[in-house]
Amino acid sequence: MLRTTLHSITVRSLDYVTEKARGSDRAAVRTAGAVLDRFRGLVGLDRVHVRSPIPPWDGGVPDQHMWPSDRDKLRKWQIDQGIIEVDGERAANAQAAAPAEPVVKVYFKRGCPYTRAAMDLLREREIPFREFDYTMDKALHGWVKNVTGRKTSPQIFIHDQPIGGFDELRELDHAGELLERIATPPPPEVDEFAATADDADEEPGEISAQEVRERLEDGAELLLLDVREPAECRAGVLPGAIMIPLGELDARSEELDAAGVWIVYCRSGARSSAAQARLLKQHGFTSVLNLQGGIEAWRAAKGPLVSPDEARAAAEARADKRASATVKASPRRLPVLGSTHPERSPFEEAAQLQAHERGELDAPRLEGAELVERVRSVIDDCRPLVQADGGDIELLDVQGDIVSVALTGNCIGCPSAQATLRHGIERRLMQQIPQIKGIRSPQLGAG
Numbered sequence: 001m002l003r004t005t006l007h008s009i010t011v012r013s014l015d016y017v018t019e020k021a022r023g024s025d026r027a028a029v030r031t032a033g034a035v036l037d038r039f040r041g042l043v044g045l046d047r048v049h050v051r052s053p054i055p056p057w058d059g060g061v062p063d064q065h066m067w068p069s070d071r072d073k074l075r076k077w078q079i080d081q082g083i084i085e086v087d088g089e090r091a092a093n094a095q096a097a098a099p100a101e102p103v104v105k106v107y108f109k110r111g112c113p114y115t116r117a118a119m120d121l122l123r124e125r126e127i128p129f130r131e132f133d134y135t136m137d138k139a140l141h142g143w144v145k146n147v148t149g150r151k152t153s154p155q156i157f158i159h160d161q162p163i164g165g166f167d168e169l170r171e172l173d174h175a176g177e178l179l180e181r182i183a184t185p186p187p188p189e190v191d192e193f194a195a196t197a198d199d200a201d202e203e204p205g206e207i208s209a210q211e212v213r214e215r216l217e218d219g220a221e222l223l224l225l226d227v228r229e230p231a232e233c234r235a236g237v238l239p240g241a242i243m244i245p246l247g248e249l250d251a252r253s254e255e256l257d258a259a260g261v262w263i264v265y266c267r268s269g270a271r272s273s274a275a276q277a278r279l280l281k282q283h284g285f286t287s288v289l290n291l292q293g294g295i296e297a298w299r300a301a302k303g304p305l306v307s308p309d310e311a312r313a314a315a316e317a318r319a320d321k322r323a324s325a326t327v328k329a330s331p332r333r334l335p336v337l338g339s340t341h342p343e344r345s346p347f348e349e350a351a352q353l354q355a356h357e358r359g360e361l362d363a364p365r366l367e368g369a370e371l372v373e374r375v376r377s378v379i380d381d382c383r384p385l386v387q388a389d390g391g392d393i394e395l396l397d398v399q400g401d402i403v404s405v406a407l408t409g410n411c412i413g414c415p416s417a418q419a420t421l422r423h424g425i426e427r428r429l430m431q432q433i434p435q436i437k438g439i440r441s442p443q444l445g446a447g
Helices: 002-022 027-042 068-080 089-097 113-124 138-148 166-174 178-183 209-217 246-255 270-282 294-300 308-329 346-357 368-387 417-432
Strands: 104-108 129-133 155-158 161-164 223-226 261-265 287-291 391-399 402-409 438-440
Touching: 002 027, 104 113, 113 129, 113 166, 138 161, 138 270, 155 166, 161 166, 166 178, 209 294, 246 270, 246 368, 246 417, 261 270, 261 294, 270 287, 287 294, 368 391, 368 402, 368 417, 402 417, 417 438
Parallel strands: 104 129, 223 261, 261 287, 402 438
Antiparallel strands: 104 155, 155 161, 391 402
């Protein structure tokens, strides 16, 4: 080791001396440098010997772990810099040599033992799969929850169809159906929210902040939905916006007109995109637009902002205007109800009109077991939305015109529990059983 180091230092020193001598103005110095350079070549001091030759590069790239998003960014940068080509024969050969995309995808949260068990089962069966970690990705976690209706980890997809978690995967394996399910892609499904023939080529929607601002300046009455948290809304909301946090949207979707064109926004667009998919796919809304860039883009476009109280007052005034217009346009009058919810919208008025046509609101006052049975029926209608989040509804008692209920399961301690009770269960009970005045629940405290 020492000998190699001394040899390297001597060679580099002689390189420096001979190089300086070649550039000298004096002929004697140049001659001496030439003699020294020739002499050192004879004794082997003209180069550093490499003990381990460097192998030639075969043009390949070492396989190293990268997140899919980082790999995509690297590939885009390589294409932009001209390092790799994507068109022509070379691209065709690369595409043919690329491995097929695994049909099994595992979405998981780090540290989950069921995720490890599911991946071990897939590896034992030599089934290739692709994994997606949503531990720190709230947008991806929200998408998985919207598609599967579950919050647990893992969630496994086969041919982009959710099958459940580890228990469902193990059941398919024990039944001998797992490999068959993987080998047989499902038939194409018809999207019930697909576009009609006139607008089949249109993509679900986004709208720019500038276009929203121009419509407001023209006096258009836009249906705006703010899905941020209340603390975020204190800094300002769009004029006339209805504020429903994303976590409460399932329970309070009935407050919105499913037939209207809604513009949904959040801080930057991620939560509003999840709300857009949830409203369209789960609650049957016909048209929902996502505000590009959220309220940050709105501020950049110098759009006006108002306080939450001002927005709420504008939304209530607009609802009252539409409600009176609906009543004037209809020859039928709604019956006077025993209770009027302070935040009832015109869409509830329309729902009550339909109930009146069915004779539900004209029914005699219910008592005893008949009333309890009717209350159970209404609660059963609300139950699927609560169970989708891992909770349930328990009927405790019916005393007079007050119904006592409790939320169980994942709903215990959930910050959206009160909204689910007030804006979901209580509203549905009062709407369908007019004699009910309200509800009591441990989640609502005393009262």
